[in-house]
Amino acid sequence: MDLSKEGPLSLEPLDKILASMPNAGFSELIPILQKIQEAYGYLPPSVMMAASSRMGIAASRIYGVATFYEQFHLEPHGRHTIKCCRGTACHVKGGRDIIRAIRRILGVQEGETTEDMRFTFETVACLGTCFLGPVMMVNNDYYGHLAPNKVRDIIERYG
Ligand code: FES
Numbered sequence: 001m002d003l004s005k006e007g008p009l010s011l012e013p014l015d016k017i018l019a020s021m022p023n024a025g026f027s028e029l030i031p032i033l034q035k036i037q038e039a040y041g042y043l044p045p046s047v048m049m050a051a052s053s054r055m056g057i058a059a060s061r062i063y064g065v066a067t068f069y070e071q072f073h074l075e076p077h078g079r080h081t082i083k084c085c086r087g088t089a090c091h092v093k094g095g096r097d098i099i100r101a102i103r104r105i106l107g108v109q110e111g112e113t114t115e116d117m118r119f120t121f122e123t124v125a126c127l128g129t130c131f132l133g134p135v136m137m138v139n140n141d142y143y144g145h146l147a148p149n150k151v152r153d154i155i156e157r158y159g
Pocket of ligand 1: 126
């Protein structure tokens, strides 16, 4: 875990979370990580290290759980997540153009977050709705049969 990128963070929210779940062990780790993410917006490495020593669970085990589940973010994450499909079924229907349009509108590449922390942009291998291709999701909302000129309107709906 790289602690060097991160400024000092208060451990008060972590201590409150742990105080609300006394004697929590490895089996409560997922709900605890969810609360940490709610409090900090992501799972900061320094907070995970502090959770490790306070809970007596090896940092490698905590890190293993945090990296296994897609719901957890190890980097600061935007308020909204845009996932655009880069799979074959979407690709043949113009998926690359949708990805390019999103990059251009947000000014970020895949895996990055806008400076105002509004959006994180990710691409995925398939969203499981190939019949809607090309398709993207904003948070839990699907947008299918997309064209590049529809993307801006959709993005602007999310404040
Ligand atoms: S290939 Fe795009 S949703 Fe499956």
